[in-house]
Amino acid sequence: MSSEKQTVFLSGATGYIAQHIVKQLLDSKKFKIIGSVRSEDKANALAKNFNNNPDLSFVYVKDVSDPVAFDEAFKEHGSKLDYVIHSASPFHFDVSDVNEDLIVPAKVGSAGIFKASVKYAPNLKHFVVTSSYAAIMDILKETDNTYHLNEKSWNPMPFEQAVTNPLFGYCYSKKVAEQTVWDLSKELNAKFNITAVNPVYVFGPQCFxxxxxxxxxxxxxxxxxxxxxxxxxxxxxxxxxSYIDVRDIARAHIEPLLDSDKFNGKRLLMDGGxxxxxxxxxxxxxxxxxxxxxxxxxxxxxxxxxxxxxxIDNTETKKLLDFEFIxxxxxxxxxxxxxxxxxxxx
Incomplete structure (x- = not known):
């Protein structure tokens, strides 16, 4: 990597995991970060926490589930982006319609930022998406000790069953969000590399x-x-x-930026036990x-x-990352x- 700092676009920069990603990126002194936030107040608070670091700037994206939510930001900044980390994701169970409130926004949100990356970021090297163990597991077999999962496993629940309750719908929405990225990469013939990070329950201190x-x-x-x-x-x-520490999750988002080809096409099943x-x-x-x-x-x-x-067998993930989980x-x-x-x- 050259001595010139490379630029990372990070969606949902004020999130629990995202703040740790920002911290580790800044601590490395190798990157500039453009973070998307929902409001100026949130941006100002985060900037202050990071001592108004000149390598951290913000754009405003009010609703990540809007199909063109990221277009303006990418039109403005796309030409200088080296990496995208898409960590913004709606997470709630307060829904009246599982499909409309959970599944559709997950698909549209992932598609929006991915399409903007293809269209407006010609020099992009790597796209990292924060997915979830929910995209991998079979929620109906979590207590079946004969059932085996690894990085190639996908949540098998059909749509008809997923819309019957918010928990099923949430798990299905995480699968849809991640699959949208992989499908669009083929459909749009994306020239950059891709990695998905799939965490289980995430514990650990808040960044601040x-x-x-x-x-x-x-x-x-x-x-x-x-x-x-x-x-x-x-x-x-x-x-x-299963648990994983937030600091390990943040690191798993950054490792693919440091060795893009090694992590291309990989899903990182982040499970500490x-x-x-x-x-x-x-x-x-x-x-x-x-x-x-x-x-x-x-x-x-x-x-x-x-x-x-x-x-859960995440041997491949541990081998790729090559660091001890907390x-x-x-x-x-x-x-x-x-x-x-x-x-x-x-």
Whole structure:
């Protein structure tokens, strides 16, 4: 790579994962970043957190599900873009029509930024899309320990079943969003390389303490609720899944920019191992400020949880990335300790 900094367009720059991507890109001192945000206030707050770094600038994209949402920004900046990281994605279950509120926007949003990249960014080298484990897994077989998954697996649920409830619809929408990118790359004969990053539940600290609010983003809120639990709080078994640390996710988005051909056409299945609610509580109870004050449940109930769940093989991802993933203990502790620090409880 030449000494001149290369330019990355990052959609949804204020997101939980995206802020960590910005931090790592800036820390490398190899990149300039143009981040898309929904409002000037959000841009100003983020710029301030990064000490108004001159390598970070912003464009305004109000609705990522608008088919031409990115066109103006790409017309203006496309000629100088080396990379695109598409991390913006609507995430909510407050829907009245699963197809119209979840599936259609996911497809349109991915198509919009990809088409803009092909049309207006002639020097683009690599397009990284933040996908999800939801695009890979079979939600109906998550508790089937004979079911095996890897980087080539796709969520098999048919559309007719997906529209029956918001959770199915959300999982299906993640598949559609990612598949749209792969399909368009062939259809439009894209000249740049492509990588998808497929995370499971993402834990770890917010990039800045100022982002610690009463309610955190979806995954971290699982930890936050137990940080604010009482010894009487029940530790239910409703959450069983896989974890990954946000700092590892951010790094997985950046590695393809550093070695484009190696990561071309790859899906990175970002899974650090299985966990349940009890495993989270067990870790939290090792923090002196919490021990005896929060839920206890049945200690070590989740120690062998892996044998009860579908088998995830992400050997190829780990080989490609070639770095150790942060373990469950560290990711949960770092999430909780930041909350305690902000609340003045350390």
């Amino acid at each position: 303490d100022s982002s610690v609010t009463k309610v955190l983003n979806t995954s971290c809120e699982i930890v936050n609720k137990f940080v604010h639990s009482t010894p009487e709080t029940e530790v239910d078994e409703s959450i069983k899944g 299985r966990f349940g609610n009890q495993a989270i509580v067990d870790v939290l109870n090792t923090i002196p400020q919490l021990k005896g004050k929060i839920a206890v449940g049945t200690p070590h109930r989740d120690d062998n949880i892996t044998k009860d769940l579908a088998v 373990n469950l203990e560290k990711t949960i502790k770092d999430t909780a300790l930041q909350v305690l620090k902000v609340e003045g409880r350390l």
